Amino acid sequence: MRKQERGVDIDPVTLNIVGDGFLSIALEMGTVLLTSAYSSIVREAKDTSTSLHDPLGRIVSQAPMIPTHMNSMALAFAHIRSQYDLMALGPDDAFVMNNPYEMGQHLNDIILFVPAFHEDHLIGFAGTVVHHVDIGGGAPASNAYATELYQEGLILPAVKVSIERDLKDGVLSRIIGANVRAPDRVVGDFHAQLFAALRGVSLLRRMVERYGRQKVLNCMETVQDHSERLMRAGLSAIPDGVYEGEDFTDSQDREKPPVRVHARVSVQGDDVEVDLSGSDDEVRYPINAPVASVHSSVFSYFVSMTGESAPVNDGSYRPIRIVTRPGSVCNPFFPAPVRSRMAVCYRVMTALKRAFGTALPERIAACGADATNSIAFGYRRAGGYDVYHEVFGGGNGASARSDGEDCLAQGLSNTANTPIESLETEFDFVRVKAYGFAPGSPGHGRYRGGHGVRKVYEVLRDDVTLSTAGDRHSTRPWGLAGGEEGSHSRYSIQRNGECIPIGALTTCSLHRGDLVICETSGGGGWGDPHERPRSEVLEDLAAERLTPAEARRIYGLAE
Template identity: 40%
Template sequence: MSADLSPARLMILARGLQAAADEMGANLVRSAFSPVVREARDCSCALLDAQGRVVAQAEMIPLQTAALNHSFAAAAAQLDLSDPRPGQAVILNDPYSGGQHLNDIIVFTPILHEGELLGWAGSTAHHLDIGGGAPGVNSAARDLIGEGLVIPPLLIDVDRDWRGGMVERLIFANIRTPTIGRGDMDAQFAANHVGTRRVLEMAERFGPAAVHAAMTEVLDYSERRMRAGIAALPDGEWTGEAWLDSDGSAPGSPPVRIRARVRIEGDEAEIDFAGSAPEARSMFNSTFASSMAAAVTALRSALGDLEMPANDGCNRPLKVHLPEGSLLHPSPGLPVRARATAACRALDAVHDALGKCVPERIPAQGMNATTGFFLSRRRPGGFDLHLDIVGGGWGAAMGYDAIHATDHVLSSCRLTPVEAIEQVSPHLRMEATGLIPGSFGPGRFIGGMGIYRRYAILSDDVSLSIYSDRFVRPPRGREGGRDGALASLTVTREGEAIALPGYGTFELRPGDVVELRLPGGGGWGDPALRDRAALARDLEDGLVLDPAPYATDPAR
């Protein structure tokens, strides 16, 4: 710790940085135009130091915030960011230049105090449409360009290039929902402005040297806590695996495996994903930044240190190997829209490995996949585009039952309210939505319930597109707990039920009813050991539909 930075002052500055990042996130959500940002909160914010290391991040989406350092590093490798000027910004979405998928546009703006670079404010938001071969998502894309507009790292002057300037005009000439897109981008610039203002206030009050020192110290502090958490694990090497329903390369493609080898030695850890499925000509590839974020998050979540500040200091004791040409590190040019599914399986595989050394810390699998559900309509003069991001149940763990119908651990998107959907989507009506009793895995501790949503189609020219998982292989239970249910998607047309797979596009007609059902999580521990009073309440409340798995008769 710097001699000029007392523990009390460090705490004030560290909490100030965290509060600034949180305020950035709140401002972005309040200012956004699209329901996917304003309601579902598919966005993230962070503060970076002058070297581009994340020092404070809002509690939003780990898959985005834990990867922002890679995004900045890729931009810095392509641009001269050594002497940024006031009013400049970096924007990008290229998955092969540190980005996530094309819909996630990243904005960095410099934080300058009397000409000195203190750091950078960064934000990410999922944009409703990014062009490409279909509204919202092109499930048939076999290359990145088919998914939409690729924005390599660009250093722009906001007044000249954005506010009616050529960069803004070029981007939104290629997007189907330009008004919404501009509103969300402006919200990102506003969020970055808030973060910048708060850091400058700290520099005015305590001096820029103190801000620099605090940024360095919070990284060192997280590193120390991360090392202590790793050191508490037993030394050794373990292997785990997890499976996707398919790599999406062709209809009926078989399940594919993600494999992780975890090695713990002292206060350092190594994760190697050699042996994982090869890259695919489909949207289920995961970007390098997303896969790295998944690996770091998987290890951090298993350490049990809930108070550890999430920043780049957590990465220092960890080495991650992502084999090139694999589903977790694809060749440039391949599509990556559904990258979160493979990233979630990377997290599941790491947890499967760690479950062999610290089983009491590792939960059963949850739904653990992003379900992007789109109902789009072309109309005269534009498009109506509905995107629902829906989460299933989480997996149970030792000591607690899991939560219901919540986005996975690498994300934190909220369920969009029915009222918000119908207000901006005149081509559909929400018929019903609710939890699904019995959709979880029985166990000593039970998984969270899944969810269903039922939509009535009200107009012509409506297309359904989806990417999801768990339609073929259910969320796995742990330590004797049972698996969760399977997902399903059904279109009822003139009394006939048409079952659809977990990814693809389907043309709808007025009067069609679409029902999406996502599973609950796996159970943890032998169901026969479930507390009898808890089981009685489960049966009375209709949460448990079949008591047979919980019977204590050895002959059951």
């Protein structure tokens, strides 16, 4: 069937070719960025995302990189659209921002949009977002004790800049470099995201030259409408009704209860409303989640739940309405700190999982580690700083069909494993002593949760700063349908024979010879452990995923 719009005939073959071309542009932008980046958090862990937008800034396609970035770019651009006249832009213009209270994420995530033109007509935008290894503030990479945004680093409001004057070693690049501890890496990554965006602009222009401007613009609208239809089809398969779930994230003060995130989901046909108003008030430590991050968590969950293969773009989000309460952890007031917002973002997602999992356990997996557990080391050398940041995987929750996967990047983060060689060839103040499964971490069940990660670092110099972020240190990933909980995550420092526990959000000084031990949660189990086949228990024993004592106590395996 042909689609006729504005006098331009779009046949199905062209629509598929151009639609796949949109994704190819976003993917190539990602390749340019990753191969040009300076820091290991981008180059190796791939903590970055790229997107292609239509002339109104609506997302057309995104490279499948970091979900919490990807599904928030629409809100970031909506803020820009409310502040600037897009029709007054020229080819040397660009937008830069990182302010969480202007629909950004956290300050480390700098967002860049570059307009694309063909014969003086605006044809779209290329977008990039990069997690920068340092953005200033009270500690290298992450200030765990920040009580306001100002203590977390350099704030960039949504501003229009000149590419030639401000970005290519210009005033903005110099301002950023002057405010961070690792200017070579940060400015290098900033330039990588600029040139990735410029590559996207070039590719989009080339597409318009081949297929015609109006045809490409019509295809942009059509792929968004197609994604909306597929999302609505997926949502309509959920029984109508009201679903409620809650989950909890760690309090920085161990004497206080964990922070509650509550989700009330109303499903009516192919429309969904997610009301997070029942979540706790904002807190004075940096786990508050700005609105764009919360929306991204909700969108990411429904994209994964509906399981459609359509491109994820602005159309995917249209059937979903999100309600938050100003002053809550899901919509904090400026200038509440937000650096470790992923703790609340993941609880938004797991509250949704629990809401549907209680009613539809056959369709929903148990809770996984579902946290951004990370560490950062900073070392002040002569003339500057070295900063290293790493995000750990964890165990996935089991489902009604299979065991959870081991040691995976979690759903909202999706960062890659950073090779040990990358750390040890680049930095001389820390090295890895051990890396493997966290023992005893999976939740048991008919299907077993995945294992968490255990990683041990040896500190090689005095006066190294450690900053940690994470969750599940006081709560545990829950199981479903009778499955058991996964383990807690744990951080500790081994010093002179003493083991010193440290919290999920900590900044402290390390000494030469210290061992920093990081263990992440395993996933929750699914179903009654006594229903697990004996052959699978024996297989786990042989692979040392299970101890003989656990096999006897949990699964009833005789000697």
